[in-house]
Amino acid sequence: MKKTMKKTLGPVIGAALALALPFILRNGFDWNYGVQLACFFLLYAIAVSGLDILFGYAGQISLGHAAFFAIGAYGSVMLHQYANIPVFFSMIIAAAFATVVGAALAYPASKLVFHFLSLATIAFGEVVYQFVSQSPGSITGNFTGMFTQTVSLFGYKLNSFTKYYYFALAAAVILLVIKRNMIKSRVGRALIAIRENSHAAEGMGVNVRKYKIIAFAVSAFYTAYAGALYAHLVRYISPDTFAYKQSVMFMTMLLFGGTASIAGPMSGVLAVQALNECLRSAETYQMLIYGILLLTVIVVMPGGISGVVRDVAARIRYRKSGAAAAGDKKEEVDDHADN
Amino acid sequence: MLTTEHLTLKFGGLTANNDISLTINDGKITGLIGPNGAGKTTFFNAISGVYPPTSGTVTFDGVRIERKRPHEINELGITRTYQVINLFRKMSVVENVMVGMHDRLTQNFFQSIFKVGSERREEKEARERAYEWLKFVGLEKRASDLAGSLSYGEQRQLEIVRGLASNPKLILLDEPAAGMNSTEKEELNTLMGRILEKGVTIMLIEHDMKLVMNVTDYIYVLNYGKLLAQGTPAEVQNNPDVIAAYLGGD
Numbered sequence: 176m177k178k179t180m181k182k183t184l185g186p187v188i189g190a191a192l193a194l195a196l197p198f199i200l201r202n203g204f205d206w207n208y209g210v211q212l213a214c215f216f217l218l219y220a221i222a223v224s225g226l227d228i229l230f231g232y233a234g235q236i237s238l239g240h241a242a243f244f245a246i247g248a249y250g251s252v253m254l255h256q257y258a259n260i261p262v263f264f265s266m267i268i269a270a271a272f273a274t275v276v277g278a279a280l281a282y283p284a285s286k287l288v289f290h291f292l293s294l295a296t297i298a299f300g301e302v303v304y305q306f307v308s309q310s311p312g313s314i315t316g317n318f319t320g321m322f323t324q325t326v327s328l329f330g331y332k333l334n335s336f337t338k339y340y341y342f343a344l345a346a347a348v349i350l351l352v353i354k355r356n357m358i359k360s361r362v363g364r365a366l367i368a369i370r371e372n373s374h375a376a377e378g379m380g381v382n383v384r385k386y387k388i389i390a391f392a393v394s395a396f397y398t399a400y401a402g403a404l405y406a407h408l409v410r411y412i413s414p415d416t417f418a419y420k421q422s423v424m425f426m427t428m429l430l431f432g433g434t435a436s437i438a439g440p441m442s443g444v445l446a447v448q449a450l451n452e453c454l455r456s457a458e459t460y461q462m463l464i465y466g467i468l469l470l471t472v473i474v475v476m477p478g479g480i481s482g483v484v485r486d487v488a489a490r491i492r493y494r495k496s497g498a499a500a501a502g503d504k505k506e507e508v509d510d511h512a513d514n
Numbered sequence: 515m516l517t518t519e520h521l522t523l524k525f526g527g528l529t530a531n532n533d534i535s536l537t538i539n540d541g542k543i544t545g546l547i548g549p550n551g552a553g554k555t556t557f558f559n560a561i562s563g564v565y566p567p568t569s570g571t572v573t574f575d576g577v578r579i580e581r582k583r584p585h586e587i588n589e590l591g592i593t594r595t596y597q598v599i600n601l602f603r604k605m606s607v608v609e610n611v612m613v614g615m616h617d618r619l620t621q622n623f624f625q626s627i628f629k630v631g632s633e634r635r636e637e638k639e640a641r642e643r644a645y646e647w648l649k650f651v652g653l654e655k656r657a658s659d660l661a662g663s664l665s666y667g668e669q670r671q672l673e674i675v676r677g678l679a680s681n682p683k684l685i686l687l688d689e690p691a692a693g694m695n696s697t698e699k700e701e702l703n704t705l706m707g708r709i710l711e712k713g714v715t716i717m718l719i720e721h722d723m724k725l726v727m728n729v730t731d732y733i734y735v736l737n738y739g740k741l742l743a744q745g746t747p748a749e750v751q752n753n754p755d756v757i758a759a760y761l762g763g764d
Contacts, residue, residue, distance in 0.1 A: 353627045360626035360633065361612075361619045361640075364605070368613045371602035378562065378600075380588035380617035380680055389623065 193344060197337040210336040211408075212452070216444055217343040218404040221350055223428045223440035225397020228354060230426075231434030232363065233390035234370025236293045239300030240398050241421035246273040247399030248406035248417070249307055249315055252323040257314075262326045266403035270396050277395025278388050285387040300422050308414035320413030323406060343404055350397060355437055357393070366390055367435075398425070420462055427465045431472050433479025442480040515540045515715055516561065516592075516684060521570035521580075523553075523560050530556040531567070532739040538684065543706060543716045545730035545747075547723075549759060552736040554719045555597050558686050562594050563587045575683065589617045593677035594686035597719075599669050601676070603662030607653060610661045610672055611644040614679030647675040651705065667698040674705070684715045691722045703729060727751065735759070 200209035222244060229235050250269025254260045260268065284295050307315045315321065326333045326342055333339045357363050365386045368376035377383045406412045424447070432443020447468075454464060476483050516538040523531040530553045538544045546554050559565045561572050563584040572580040579587050593614070602610050619640055621633045648654040651671040656664060661672060670690055677685050687706075691699050699722065706716060706729050720726045726733065727747040735743040735750060737759045743750055750756055 356629045357627045360629070360637065361616055361621060362623055362626045364609055364613050365616060367605055367609075368602050368616075371604055372600050374564075375596065375600035375602065376613065377584040378564070378588060378594060378596075379614050379676065380585050380593075381613065382583075382585045 197340050201337065207336060210340055212448065214336055214340050214343050214404075214408050216448060217340070217347045218401045218408065219425075219428065219444040219448070220441045221343075221347055221404070222398045222401035223425055223432070223444055224351060224354055224437075225394045225401070226425050226429050227434055227436075227440050228357070228366070228397065229390045229394035230429060231436070231439070232358060232370060233366040233387065234373075235387060235390060236289055237296040237391075237394070238293050238419075238422050238426065239296035239298070239303075240394075240425045241417045241419065242300040242303035243273045243277060243395040243398040244402035244405070244421060244425075245303050245307055245414075245417035246276060246395075247402030247404075248412050249321070249402075250399070251403035252321050252406050252412060253314065255323060256321070261329075262324060262407055263328055266326070266400060266407070269403050270400040273399030273402075274392045274396040278392040280395075281388040281391030282384075284391070285384045297419070297422075300419055304414060304418055307417060316413070318414060320411055322411050325410060326407050339408055343408075346400065346404065350400070351437060354397075362386070362389065420465075423462070423465060427469050427472075429479075430469060431479055433481030433483075436481050438484075439479055439481040442484075446480060515575060516717075517573045518561065519571045519573075521557075521560060521572060522568050523556060523565055524568045529739050531560055533570070534736075534739075534741050535570075536734050536741065536744070538715060538717050539732070540715055541710065541713070542731040543710065543718060543729050545726045545733040546717060546719045546736065547721075547726055547733060547750075548736035548742070553739040554736055555688055556739075557736065558594060558688055558717075558719065561587075562592060562686060585617070588680060588682075591681075591683035592686065593680050593682040593684075595670070595673040595677055595688055595690060597688040597692070599666075599673060601661040601669055601672060603660065605661055606658050607661050607664065607672060608641065608644045608648065608657040610676050611647050611679045612640055614676035615640055615644065617680055644679065647679050650678070650708070651675050666693045667695070670694065670698075670702075671705075674709075678709065678712070678714065682714060684717065685709065687716060687718045687720075689719055689721060691720055691725055699725060 196213055197210045200206050200213065222240070225243075226237065226240050229237055247266070247269050250272055251262065251265040254265035254268055255262050258265075280296075280299055284292055287295055308317055310317060325339065328342070333342050365376065365381045366389075368379070368381055369383055369386055373383050405416070428443040428447045429440055430443070431446055432441065433439030450464070450468070451461075454461070457464070472479060478485065517536070519535050521531055521534045522529065534557065546557065548554055556565065560567045561579070563579070563582050563586070567580050570580065571578060574587075574590060574592060577590060579590065582590075602613060605613070619636055621636055625633045645654055645657060648657055651674065653664075653668060653671060653675070656668065661669065664672060670693070674685070674687070674690065691702055694702060703725060706718075709716060718726065718730060730747055733745065733747055733750045734741060735753075735756050742759055743753045743756050745753065
């Protein structure tokens, strides 16, 4: 009885906090900018969770995810501007298009191993970046960028950060639940099996190529939808946001927070965002700081923030139980965190 | 059950398998032996689709499979274990077995990501069946441990049930006794009998001659990529060519 209470209490508090957050920030702290930051948190959490599906679970690296972010953002903005499609639908269509692009990229790329794959994805990111910054007929606005509107849900305009927050929150919850479902299914097992040993996965009946394509496609959907959320939140996009350093930032957030988990990407986004805010005056050194951060994480805490939390939690449990016999096994499970 | 005809596999100038024609009979344990580098593992790789043969045919249950990919061959009912243990180390023991069931589970991508009723039911059943398979080799107590934390012998056992979980007709065992102590070898001996009872045919690569002579019904001997001899264990043991190949005489 007590245990079930404990189990449900956490999520309930989390949900209440997530729902009340805009009011706390705006009315409690008189900090409207904080609500905007919360919107950014949600969309980055979606983008990085998408990267986690590909990198954390399926073990396939991408250093070109800014490209999917761009396809989602530009796709949605252009669909709205040129085809007059209502903003919410334009976001979905743009993300669906990015999914197709992701699958098309994965088809040839599925033969590539780690370092070659990272080169191929860097090249892909560069291709998309070049396209949006020097598009034929300047349809993307090139370096001038493009202005756009906020989301309008069947005529209801999301004209405040608070409204936008709930819109992004709904997307984040849905996409994170889907991610969790996927991981706990035969699809997720196939992805992890590919990461662990693609040779054996194929031998055990997993169509490795097909599942690599699935991982790329799903990952692209997440990141592109986040890109669309970004575009209509900021209501202005320009190529600068979608350069290589954005891909590096996604990777930094993921590695900092910890791969192959739900909480990892979220804690990584939160940490990097906090750092960004603190170092706002040192923007020129942003990439340098990310670089140092990445190095530190890889060397000092390879499991990221969530890995450290898992280790500490396991240690506390271990102390509580005190059973030496069960201890050996737990230690081994802990190793899991040190990805 | 499985027949190869003139199967040849070349890597550049090296002929790893040269004109091998053999037959694996239903319900039997067929042994494949030979000195190191004779091409035994390569032969397994050739019939399981890892390296498509350069020439020759492989027929399994009336179906030509020499151009199929490993996951397709697995689906047709051939599974295998590996000489070097190839488990999914950071997955739990029971999940390793469930990966083995991959082809037998029917839920598609969308049923999986929305966790529809049929998916939940199938997952629950799959987990229960995976536990049954773990009981088959006595690993059920380790079900939620990581595969990488098992002992060497246990890992070999897990590889075998991971393969069996796909309900194959044929399992290719690549040196299953390597690194096992004598008790574990004894268990493996009886395990193979129990696998046979489940209606699964076995082909076995093994260096432990005592084990091979004990369990197999028929033996093929490879040397330098070629079939050197074949016959019942007794026949092979007394074949002068085989003795020469193993002892290095001329």
